Amino acid sequence: MSDEADAGEGLHIYLPRGAMKKINLYTYVATAGLLVASLSTQAMAQNRDNNFSRDRSTSVEERARPEFTPLGLRAGSFVVTPVIGVGLGYKDNVYYTDTNKKSDAFLELTPGVVLTSDWGRHSLSLGAKSTVVQYASETNENTAVLNLNAQGRLDISSAASLAGNLSHETGYESRASFLADPNARKPVKITTTRAGLDLTLVGNRVRFIGSLNTEDESYDDVASLLGGTIPQGYRDMTGTTVSGRIDYAMSPSVSFFVYGASNQRRYDISSINDSDGAIFSVGTSFEIRSLSRGEIQIGTLAQDYKNQSVGKLTNTYYNGKLEWFPTELSTVTGKIGRQYSDTPSVGGSVSALASTAGIAVDHELLRNLILSSDYEHASYEFNGIDRRDTRDTISIGARYLMNRRISLRANVGHQKYDSSGAQAFRNYSDNSVRVALVLQY
Numbered sequence: 001m002s003d004e005a006d007a008g009e010g011l012h013i014y015l016p017r018g019a020m021k022k023i024n025l026y027t028y029v030a031t032a033g034l035l036v037a038s039l040s041t042q043a044m045a046q047n048r049d050n051n052f053s054r055d056r057s058t059s060v061e062e063r064a065r066p067e068f069t070p071l072g073l074r075a076g077s078f079v080v081t082p083v084i085g086v087g088l089g090y091k092d093n094v095y096y097t098d099t100n101k102k103s104d105a106f107l108e109l110t111p112g113v114v115l116t117s118d119w120g121r122h123s124l125s126l127g128a129k130s131t132v133v134q135y136a137s138e139t140n141e142n143t144a145v146l147n148l149n150a151q152g153r154l155d156i157s158s159a160a161s162l163a164g165n166l167s168h169e170t171g172y173e174s175r176a177s178f179l180a181d182p183n184a185r186k187p188v189k190i191t192t193t194r195a196g197l198d199l200t201l202v203g204n205r206v207r208f209i210g211s212l213n214t215e216d217e218s219y220d221d222v223a224s225l226l227g228g229t230i231p232q233g234y235r236d237m238t239g240t241t242v243s244g245r246i247d248y249a250m251s252p253s254v255s256f257f258v259y260g261a262s263n264q265r266r267y268d269i270s271s272i273n274d275s276d277g278a279i280f281s282v283g284t285s286f287e288i289r290s291l292s293r294g295e296i297q298i299g300t301l302a303q304d305y306k307n308q309s310v311g312k313l314t315n316t317y318y319n320g321k322l323e324w325f326p327t328e329l330s331t332v333t334g335k336i337g338r339q340y341s342d343t344p345s346v347g348g349s350v351s352a353l354a355s356t357a358g359i360a361v362d363h364e365l366l367r368n369l370i371l372s373s374d375y376e377h378a379s380y381e382f383n384g385i386d387r388r389d390t391r392d393t394i395s396i397g398a399r400y401l402m403n404r405r406i407s408l409r410a411n412v413g414h415q416k417y418d419s420s421g422a423q424a425f426r427n428y429s430d431n432s433v434r435v436a437l438v439l440q441y
Contacts, residue, residue: 051249052207054285054293059323059331060362060370068368068401070440078115085110087409087436094138096175096417096428097182106135108436123153140186145171163198173219176415178352178380178389178425179345181222181230188232189220205249213241234270235344239263243279253287259297265342273344275351277303279317294322303340303351310350310383313340329364343382348423352389353381368401386422391415407438 058064072079087108093101112129131145149167156162172187173180180188196213216239219232243261250256261279281299301317317338324332334357341354358376365371373396380389397411411434419425 050252051205052202052247052255052285053252054287056287056290057293057323057325057328059325059333060329060364061331063364065367065401068404068407070404072116073441075115077118079118080113080115081440082113083110083438083440084112085409085436085438087434089432089434091430091432093428093430094135094141094175095182096180096426096430098427102138104135104138104141106133106141108133108434110436121155123151125151141175143172143187145169147171159202161200163200165194165196167194168192176417176430178417178419179343181345182426183225184230185223185225188222191218191220192216207247207249207255209245209247211241211243215239215241234267234273236268237266237342238268239265247285255285256282257285257297258282259299263303267344270344272307273305273342273350275303275305275342277301277340281317281319283320290325292322292324294320296320296322301338301340305350307350313351313353313383315340315353331362333360333362334358335360341380346382346385346387346425348385349382349387351383353383355379355381370399370401372397372399382421382423387419387424388421389417389419389425391417405440407440409436409438410434 070081070083072081074080085108087110088105089108090103090105092103094104095102109132110129112127115126117124127147127149129147131143133141133143135141147167147169149165151163151165153161153163169192171190171192173190175187193216194213196211198212199208199210201208217235217237219235221229221232224230241261241263243259245257245259247255247257259279259281263277263279265273265275265277267273279299279301281297283295283297285295287293297317297319299317300314302312302314304312315338319337320335322334324334326332336355336357338353338355341352343349343352346352356376356378358374360372360374362370362372373394375394376392378391380391382388393413393415395411395413397409400408402408411432413432414429415431416429418427
């Protein structure tokens with residue numbers, strides 16, 4: 001699993017192909033049903049949204065700007081929104097090395113289209129997007145990413161809904177990843193298929209959210225700069241995530257919850273890297289007038305590996321997000337997260353404890369000019385070897401909305417990576433700049 005995933009997003013859980021048949025989904029849904037049955041029908045009909053909504057304030061990114069929102073093309077009860085971005089960029093360290101840095105300019109094209117329903121109840125959205133990057137000199141780094149996705153929601157009743165998602169993506173592993181092999185002639189190609197199902201049941205003071213997600217990752221072999229081929233099949237894996245969360249609202253502004261997730265990770269070839277684990281945490285979701293809102297949870301994180309030299313790993317789990325609104329035109333967002341990230345391509349290590357913390361600031365300088373900046377620190381503690389890595393990234397960007405159909409975007413970024421210990425990997429820094437013209441209808 002790539003380290004690019006945000007540790008705060010939750011734990012990815014993996015099963016072998018076909019293993020989903022062994023999960024008694026009926027039992028899972030029945031348990032949720034029993035929970036709902038325990039809630040009175042009258043309670044479900046009263047203030048079910050008010051006790052869990054945190055909408056007294058609107059962040060800069062969430063704020064509606066009708067005069068700059070594309071109208072799309074009407075197709076019956078659907079709206080089609082095509083978009084294309086054309087950008088130019090520059091990197092001063094294309095291969096993320098500590099010596100012999102190579103810089104290059106690149107062209108980036110991002111065409112896409114979204115088909116969204118315009119129904120009173122239920123919803124359906126279909127999307128397709130591609131990101132094509134072409135370098136001026138380092139043509140081995142040229143990539144073309146394709147993502148197809150679908151999301152839908154079935155409103156079973158005023159108190160229950162079922163949401164699903166499906167996506168298929170052909171992408172590439174970032175050269176900046178601690179999992180990337182520096183001897184690879186080209187970025188490693190990754191094909192990922194995901195599917196998910198979420199059941200939400202809401203009462204007056206109680207809410208249940210149950211999730212079932214599957215993921216399959218397949219890596220293509222890549223030519224080596226040293227000659228021959230670097231096999232990648234040992235990284236192929238398939239999996240699932242099963243999680244549940246129960247919230248209890250003390251008031252319309254504060255709720256407490258318990259969260260649990262079981263996990264399995266299974267590799268197609270290198271089964272020695274298989275593991276089972278779990279998360280259990282308690283947390284709170286809150287809103288302090290229109291000044292701030294957030295959610296924080298803390299608990300335990302465990303992963304039990306088939307590899308006996310690793311065994312069972314446990315640590316403190318945390319995940320949180322806090323938004324502060326100093327003015328109506330500014331939003332400050334802080335995030336923290338932790339998870340175990342598999343490291344099958346790191347010699348001698350099976351897992352790394354990935355911890356992240358970051359802060360972002362968005363400011364609406366003008367109605368149509370949004371400025372943003374963010375900083376993130378990530379640390380990776382590798383199991384089984386003497387190595388600890390840290391990554392610090394900072395970026396500053398601007399988005400100028402000319403009208404409904406045209407916008408301009410610019411971004412400047414800096415990244416610094418340090419690796420220490422007897423088996424340290426590499427240290428590097430890189431700087432990048434991007435400008436883009438985005439057209440949408």
